Amino acid sequence: MPAINRFRQTLLPFLCSQSCSSLSYQMLVVAFGWQVYDLSHSVFNLGLIGLAQFLPQLCLTLVVGHAADRLDRRRIAQTCQLLETILAVALAWACLRHQQSLELIFCCAGLVGVARAFEAPSMQSLLPSLVKGEQLPQSLAWAASARQVAVITGPALGGLIYALDASAVYLGSALAYACAALWLQQLPTTPARSSTPAASIKSALAGVTFIRSKPAILGAISLDLFSVLLGGATALLPVYARDILHTGPWGLGLLRTAPAIGALSMSLYLARHPLQHRVGRTMGIAVILFGLSTIVFGLSRWFPLSLGTLAVLGASDMVSVVVRSSLVQLETPDAMRGRVSAVNFIFVGTSNQLGEFESGITAAWLGTMPAVVLGGVGTLVVVALWRKWFPELFARDRLAPAP
Numbered sequence: 371m372p373a374i375n376r377f378r379q380t381l382l383p384f385l386c387s388q389s390c391s392s393l394s395y396q397m398l399v400v401a402f403g404w405q406v407y408d409l410s411h412s413v414f415n416l417g418l419i420g421l422a423q424f425l426p427q428l429c430l431t432l433v434v435g436h437a438a439d440r441l442d443r444r445r446i447a448q449t450c451q452l453l454e455t456i457l458a459v460a461l462a463w464a465c466l467r468h469q470q471s472l473e474l475i476f477c478c479a480g481l482v483g484v485a486r487a488f489e490a491p492s493m494q495s496l497l498p499s500l501v502k503g504e505q506l507p508q509s510l511a512w513a514a515s516a517r518q519v520a521v522i523t524g525p526a527l528g529g530l531i532y533a534l535d536a537s538a539v540y541l542g543s544a545l546a547y548a549c550a551a552l553w554l555q556q557l558p559t560t561p562a563r564s565s566t567p568a569a570s571i572k573s574a575l576a577g578v579t580f581i582r583s584k585p586a587i588l589g590a591i592s593l594d595l596f597s598v599l600l601g602g603a604t605a606l607l608p609v610y611a612r613d614i615l616h617t618g619p620w621g622l623g624l625l626r627t628a629p630a631i632g633a634l635s636m637s638l639y640l641a642r643h644p645l646q647h648r649v650g651r652t653m654g655i656a657v658i659l660f661g662l663s664t665i666v667f668g669l670s671r672w673f674p675l676s677l678g679t680l681a682v683l684g685a686s687d688m689v690s691v692v693v694r695s696s697l698v699q700l701e702t703p704d705a706m707r708g709r710v711s712a713v714n715f716i717f718v719g720t721s722n723q724l725g726e727f728e729s730g731i732t733a734a735w736l737g738t739m740p741a742v743v744l745g746g747v748g749t750l751v752v753v754a755l756w757r758k759w760f761p762e763l764f765a766r767d768r769l770a771p772a773p
Contacts, residue, residue, distance in 0.1 A: 380500040381509065381512075383553045383554065383556035384500055384513075384554075386516075387447075387451075387493075387549075388513060388516060389519060390520070390547070391493075391520075391547060391550040394454065395454075395543075396520065396521050396525050397524045397531075397543045397546070398458065398528075400524070400532060400539070400619075401528060401539045401543075403419065404608055406419055406472060407612070409472055412734075413609055414731065414734045416606065416608060416609070417605055417734075422476045422479040422483060423479050423480065423482060423483030423486070426483040426484040427487040430484065431487070431715075434491050435491055435577050435711065436708065437492075438488075438495050438711065439707070439709055443495055443496045444492075444496060446488055447488075447496070447554055450489035451489065451548075451550045452548075452551050453484075454482060455548045459541070459544045461475070462538075462540035462541045462544065465535075490715045491711040492708070494711040495710075497509065499704065507700070508641055510692060510699065511638075511640040511641035514641075514688060514692060518634035518637055518688070519634060525625075525627045526624060528543075529619045530620055532619045576706060577709030577710040580709075581710060585762040585763065586697060586762045587694075587697050587701065589763035590650075590693060591698070592760075593657060594694050596752045597661065597690070597749045597752060597753070600745045600752065603729060603745060604629075605730050606730070606741070607622055610625065610676065614671060615676060625680060628678075629680045629683050631681050631684065632680070632681035632682055632688070636684075636686075636688040637688050637692070640692050646768070647768065650764045650765055657752075660686040660687055660690070661748075661749030662746065662750070663679045664743075665746035666679045667683065668739050668742030668745075696769040697769060698714050729745065
């Protein structure tokens with residue numbers, strides 16, 4: 371009974387807030403991609419959406435990490451969610467007045483990037499304070515499951531609603547962001563940590579220094595970064611949906627949903643059956659599957675095959691996410707979690723946006739299908755190099771550090 375009460379009072383509100391925020395963001399991503407491609411018919415502009423979100427997150431990395439370690443993490447996340455609510459309402463208003471433009475979308479995408487730069491590290495470093503250390507890997511898997519439910523629902527819902535009315539997608543996104551902020555209100559405040567040093571260059575760089583001192587963590591983070599960076603074909607899904615697979619916005623929603631279905635299935639399995647041994651080797655195999663799935667998807671012209679390969683891609687990526695997140699959170703002191711999570715987020719969380727930019731540039735040069743296939747091949751090359759450069763990662767047996 372105490373465990374159930376603790377779940378209801380702490381972990382459940384956190385999961386609901388995270389799910390609502392993820393749902394809203396996924397709806398925005400679908401609307402951004404389809405609307406930009408509809409207005410410009412340019413794969414380069416699809417890549418610029420990712421860049422517009424990545425640059426603010428890169429520039430603010432050191433600032434947001436220190437803020438998450440000094441201030442109330444819950445309040446930071448709430449403020450960001452309220453800002454995202456306002457941005458979604460502004461986009462809905464522009465659609466209703468038929469004043470949507472590429473400039474407005476890019477501006478809002480950049481501001482969403484600023485908000486997510488503060489929100490993501492705060493949420494990541496908040497979870498370990500809600501559960502005991504030995505429960506963290508399983509809690510991370512449950513959190514990943516809840517997030518993937520939103521990732522599944524968001525694109526499909528966004529694509530369906532967009533086919534009816536673009537403004538309704540943004541209004542739905544605003545509502546979900548507002549709900550996320552309300553759920554966080556159920557959590558206790560986290561007082562400022564006096565043990566965290568005052569702002570300085572050394573303190574701000576502490577997260578980078580800590581990660582560099584842990585070869586297994588550095589290897590896991592960088593492997594995830596480059597695999598998603600090279601194999602990230604999600605920016606080109608509007609092109610596949612419209613010009614290659616010949617589906618409409620509903621097809622785009624399903625394509626974005628397929629990786630999340632695979633990821634959800636894997637996260638639910640890992641929540642019930644946590645990884646016990648050979649976690650480094652398992653992560654390497656998962657990234658290889660990620661690269662192979664990317665290659666098959668790039669060559670596919672059959673919609674069911676494309677959905678299947680994206681599901682495998684999502685499942686393999688989830689294994690990598692759980693291993694990396696567990697390694698980072700289990701070995702990081704609480705007073706440094708904000709700064710380490712910020713560095714982790716800029717390496718991994720923003721690799722999706724940077725990968726979208728890379729995919730857009732490569733597709734503009736080589737064509738859409740060659741760009742995706744080349745990214746998958748690049749992922750396989752990265753695994754081979756990382757096995758040589760980071761033997762500590764591939765030799766890692768358990769998630770918890772050795773005593």
